[in-house]
Amino acid sequence: MNMHRRSFLTLSASVLAVAATATMWPLRAMAEWVRPKAAFEAKGMDDTFAAMGGTPEASTDIDFMTPEIAENGAVVPVTVTSKIPGTTEISILVEKNPNPLAAIFVFPEGTDPSVKTRVKVAQTCNLYAVVRANGKLYSATRETKVTLGGCGG
């Protein structure tokens, strides 16, 4: 009886190990294209930067345009243009949103490293544009005042 139990335990353990490897495999194979879930779910700027791979270096080569005063925090237009050579990614972060990371844009060769979109801003705070170029992170910051919103300032 004991023998059986032992062999069953070993067997189930090895089955589990195989299953775990199998589920992780596609993630590894597609590492470049997997959504950085942890970064989207992170709360607070420090955690988000950590999930993105480090704290970015401030740069003046990023054109970051946001309104100084946004009347409606639900629709805040944002324009980011990177002049840093080798830009592959632009991310937009809103400091005081429940999850700061709003969007990541990935630019293949031939696409201008520039994007315009609209994001939600919960309350008056800093917006960050983070650029990934040659494996390094750079950022630009702008404050946006929100007059209308759940907890407007």
Place this chain on the structure above:
Amino acid sequence: MGNPMRIRAVTADGNTTVKVLMSHPMETGLRKDSEGNLVPAHHITTVTATHNDKTVLTAEWGAAVSQNPFLEFSFAGGAPGDKVSVHWVDNQGDSRTDETVLK
């Protein structure tokens, strides 16, 4: 299936500028309805734009992108007759693809 996207693509000086307006509620999952129940999260997670089958932009979005998202970007190249298509997938498994032909 959501409602159709509005896509406008204009080529000038060898560069094509694409403007997209999607139709999507972009619920964060944090908002409550009039009865105080949480509205489940429902937002676009991935957007892919292609120019004649070549990917020109990939975007990963969280819930903080505004309702009925707007997106503008540009890429090198583009000639009359070329196809520009945009595809999105949301967190509830819904997806939609629309395309436009360059003039």
